[in-house]
Amino acid sequence: MTIRLRDLAACFEGVIPSIIATAAPDGMPNISYLSHVVLVDDERVALSNQFFSKTATNVRANPAAAVLLVDPRDGGQYRLDVIFEQTLDSGGLFEEMAIQLRATSTQVGIGEVMRLRGVDIYRVRGVQAVPSPTPRQEVSSREAGLQLMAAAAVARRVSEASDVGTIVDAVLDGLREAFSFKHAMLLLKESAGERLVTVGSRGYERSGIGSEVLVGEGIIGTAASERRPVRVSDMSRIRRFSSAVHASSDEENRTRTIALPGMPDAMSQVALPMIAHGVLRGVLFLESSQRLAFTREDEAALAVVALQAAAALALAEAEILEGPSSVPVVADQSVLTGRGFRVVHYAYDDSIFIDNEYLIKGVPGRLLMYLLRIHQREGRTEFTNREIRLSEDLRLPDIKDNLETRLLLLRRRLEEKAAPVQLLRTSRGRIRLEVAGRAVLEEATS
Amino acid sequence: MLINQDLAAFMASPVMIILGTRDDALVPEIARAVGAVVRREEGCVDLAVSEWQWSKTVANVRANGQLAVTFARPSDYVSYQVKGHATVASAAAEHVALARRYIESMASTLGELGLERRVVAPWLVERDLVTLCLSVQEIFVQTPGAKAGQLIEQFP
Structure with missing residues (x-):
C-alpha cells in the first residue's frame, strides 16, 4: 500500500525528533537530528535549517537524502526518499516556521540559538514504513471535515450574539460544545496595545478575568505580536509561561494583579490571533493535557473562529458609538437593603x-x-x-x-x-x- | 588512536544512536543501533544493529564501509558524531547481552521523559543482530548550537 505524506500528519508535529542522512561527494555520510519537518504538500517537505551545516553543504553537492519520521502515537517509523530542491529565506512558509521556532524556543530560553537561517525544500520520491516487531496501532484520527462543521456551529452562535459579553460567551461555549475543547480563554488587547486582558475563560478553577499577558510574551503574546497562530503539541520540555498557577486572593490583594489561569499539566497549546479590519483585537487560546490535542486542521478551523469573533467584536464596539443618546430618567432609588x-x-x-x-x-x-x-x-x-x-x-x-x-x-x-x-x-x-x-x-x- | 575517556563513557551510556550510510549511487540511508562498545585503545566502536529492521544499512556497510554515527542524549540533546570505516561481523554473545542491557536502560530513560514503552519499542529492536565494527577517523560536536559540526578530533 502506498503511504501518502498527508497520512503521516502526526509525524510532522515535532514531538519525536526526525532524522536526516546525507552523503558528501566523496561518499562519507552525515547523520543528524532535525528540529522541524513541515508538510508542504503531497510531494514536498520543508526542513528548518538552523545549525546542521554539514547537511546543508552535502545536499548542495549531492541532493539525495533520507529522512526518518516518527509517529508519536505509536512510535512507527517512516523513511522518506527525498531530493533537495531549494532554500527559502523569505515568504509565507519561512515566516510561519520562523515564528513557530521563536515561540517555542523563547519558552526554553534558547531563543538565540534557534534563529532560523533558511527553510530547505525537498521533493519526496517515496515513503516506506520501517519494519517493526510490534503491530502498528490503529489510531483513530478525527474524521476530516468535522472541524469545518464545528467551526460553522460556533460561527452560527457568534452571529446571534450582539454585545461583547455574549460574543465572548458564544465563542467559549461553542468551543466546548462543538469542538469538545474544554480549556480555553479569550483575551482582548488594551487600546494602548501592550497588553492582552482575559475577558472570559472556560475549564479553569479560577476564571482569571482581568489577568494580563504582555504582547510578545509566551505563546499567547507571540500569536499577538506576530499575528499568526502558534501551536505546540508537546509541552513536556517547555517551561510554562505562567508560574502563577496557585494564585490566591491574598496574592491578588498584595500584588494588585490577577494571575492568568492555566493547566499545570498542559501538553498541547494553541493561540489564535483575532484580527478585524487589519487590527489585532485579541487572542483566542486553548490548551489540553493530551499530547497532540490540536491538529493542523483544528488550528485552521480555530483560526477561522477567532477571526470571525474579532469581526463580531469590532462591530459590537462600533455600534455602541451610535447607542441611545437619551440620559435615563433619574430614578428614586432607595437600595439600602444590605449592609454598608x-x-x-x-x-x-x-x-x-x-x-x-x-x-x-x-x-x-x-x-x-x-x-x-x-x-x-x-x-x-x-x-x-x-x-x-x-x-x-x-x-x-x-x-x-x-x-x-x-x-x-x-x-x-x-x-x-x-x-x-x-x-x-x-x-x-x-x-x-x-x-x-x-x-x-x-x-x-x- | 585513543578515544577520549569521557566521550567513550558518553557513547556507552543510554544515548540514542543513529547511523548514516550510503549505497553505490550515493543515496543515503538511516538506521538505529541498540548499543555501543567502545574499544578506546584501538579507536574502535562496536555497534549492535538489527539486520532484520535495517537491512539496507547493513548492506551498505558491507559494500563500502563508510559510516557516520550520532550519539544523542535525549534529556538535553548533547550529541557527538563519529565517522569512519566499518565492517560487518556476526553478533557475539557479548553484543547480544549488550543490546539487551541497552534496550532496557534506554526504554527506562525515555520513560522518564514521558515516552511509553509501546511507543519506543519500534526503535529498540534486537531481531537478527549484527555488529558493525567502526574504526573512528573523525569526531564532531553535534549538540545544537554555535559549535555544531565542529571537528574535535581527527585520526590519520
Whole structure:
C-alpha cells in the first residue's frame, strides 16, 4: 500500500525528533537530528535549517537524502526518499516556521540559538514504513471535515450574539460544545496595545478575568505580536509561561494583579490571533493535557473562529458609538437593603478594593468610581455608554475604542468577586448599577 | 588512536544512536543501533544493529564501509558524531547481552521523559543482530548550537 505524506500528519508535529542522512561527494555520510519537518504538500517537505551545516553543504553537492519520521502515537517509523530542491529565506512558509521556532524556543530560553537561517525544500520520491516487531496501532484520527462543521456551529452562535459579553460567551461555549475543547480563554488587547486582558475563560478553577499577558510574551503574546497562530503539541520540555498557577486572593490583594489561569499539566497549546479590519483585537487560546490535542486542521478551523469573533467584536464596539443618546430618567432609588461596604480607590493606578478585597485596576477601576459617584450624588442607577464615553470627568480620549470591553471586564470581575455592587447590561448601550447597601467611597492617598 | 575517556563513557551510556550510510549511487540511508562498545585503545566502536529492521544499512556497510554515527542524549540533546570505516561481523554473545542491557536502560530513560514503552519499542529492536565494527577517523560536536559540526578530533 502506498503511504501518502498527508497520512503521516502526526509525524510532522515535532514531538519525536526526525532524522536526516546525507552523503558528501566523496561518499562519507552525515547523520543528524532535525528540529522541524513541515508538510508542504503531497510531494514536498520543508526542513528548518538552523545549525546542521554539514547537511546543508552535502545536499548542495549531492541532493539525495533520507529522512526518518516518527509517529508519536505509536512510535512507527517512516523513511522518506527525498531530493533537495531549494532554500527559502523569505515568504509565507519561512515566516510561519520562523515564528513557530521563536515561540517555542523563547519558552526554553534558547531563543538565540534557534534563529532560523533558511527553510530547505525537498521533493519526496517515496515513503516506506520501517519494519517493526510490534503491530502498528490503529489510531483513530478525527474524521476530516468535522472541524469545518464545528467551526460553522460556533460561527452560527457568534452571529446571534450582539454585545461583547455574549460574543465572548458564544465563542467559549461553542468551543466546548462543538469542538469538545474544554480549556480555553479569550483575551482582548488594551487600546494602548501592550497588553492582552482575559475577558472570559472556560475549564479553569479560577476564571482569571482581568489577568494580563504582555504582547510578545509566551505563546499567547507571540500569536499577538506576530499575528499568526502558534501551536505546540508537546509541552513536556517547555517551561510554562505562567508560574502563577496557585494564585490566591491574598496574592491578588498584595500584588494588585490577577494571575492568568492555566493547566499545570498542559501538553498541547494553541493561540489564535483575532484580527478585524487589519487590527489585532485579541487572542483566542486553548490548551489540553493530551499530547497532540490540536491538529493542523483544528488550528485552521480555530483560526477561522477567532477571526470571525474579532469581526463580531469590532462591530459590537462600533455600534455602541451610535447607542441611545437619551440620559435615563433619574430614578428614586432607595437600595439600602444590605449592609454598608467600603470602596477604596487608589488614584495612582486606579485600583479598587471593596471591603479590602482587590477588584480591578486601570480604566475599569476608574469607570466603577465614576458610576458610584453619580449614583451617590443623583441616586441614579441607569447609565448609557454614550454618556460615559462623552463624560468630561473620565478624561479618557482612548476609551471609545473599547468601552464595551472594559465594562464587560468590570462586570465579570464584580460577578466573580460576588461584590455588593453589580453591573447589568439592560439593553444595547445601557447598563444598570445594582447596589446592595450603602457604598462608602474613599480616596486613598498612598 | 585513543578515544577520549569521557566521550567513550558518553557513547556507552543510554544515548540514542543513529547511523548514516550510503549505497553505490550515493543515496543515503538511516538506521538505529541498540548499543555501543567502545574499544578506546584501538579507536574502535562496536555497534549492535538489527539486520532484520535495517537491512539496507547493513548492506551498505558491507559494500563500502563508510559510516557516520550520532550519539544523542535525549534529556538535553548533547550529541557527538563519529565517522569512519566499518565492517560487518556476526553478533557475539557479548553484543547480544549488550543490546539487551541497552534496550532496557534506554526504554527506562525515555520513560522518564514521558515516552511509553509501546511507543519506543519500534526503535529498540534486537531481531537478527549484527555488529558493525567502526574504526573512528573523525569526531564532531553535534549538540545544537554555535559549535555544531565542529571537528574535535581527527585520526590519520
